[in-house]
Amino acid sequence: MSRTNPLVLFEMEEIRGAIELDRVTAQNYGWKSLLETRGNRKRMTVIVAIAFFSQWSGNGLVSYYLNKVFDTIGITDPTIQLLINGILQIWNLGIAMSASFLVERVGRRTLFLTSCVGMLLFFTLQTICSSLFAQHGSTGAAHAVIAFIFLYYASYEYVHRSSSNSSATNPFLLVLHSHRSLSRTALKSSRTAFARRVSL
DSSP states (O other), X not given: OOTTOHHHHHHHHHHHHHHHHHHHHHHHOXXXXXXXXXXXXXXXHHHHHHHHHHHSSSHHHHHHSHHHHHHHTTOOOHHHHHHHHHHHHHHHHHHHHHHHTTHHHHOHXXXXXXXXXXXXXXXXXXXXXXXXXXXXXXXXXXXXXXXXXXXXXXXXXXXXXXXXXXXXXXXXXXXXXHTTOSOHXXXXXXXXXXXXXXXX
């Protein structure tokens, strides 16, 4: 194929544009860029907060110590504990699958904020009901704890499992930081390469 062939020239310009974009991006961006501007500092604060709160959201208590939680509310039969745990996992799967269809329709931010409010509310109510059972031995409070565990996990699954592993958090973090991932120079270089391609 001739060097003057339009397809060859197009591919060469595309390769040059990609190399130039990589070069400019590498020059202008590094670790320093994470804290360089006010907007990036705000994004980094949100990213660190998400990382911290996703680990301290309370799900560890009902994930790793669910049987202990059942013991504290008077459900000590291993068969019943296993049954509730199995139903909870099926519930989680259904919620996560339905939430994955809402990410693009509702938006990650709305899902994330709704999830956080739901987790706070239901975990608080779960703690209150657990305390009521410990103080008064109320079976209604024990049943409410189970209900609030299911509702807590519904809120948790909407963000932390709906889009890939752990969530809309991962896609949310990528989108959050990519708002300023290219410099004006890199964008200008990209536009120039595109203009050259169009002119062919």
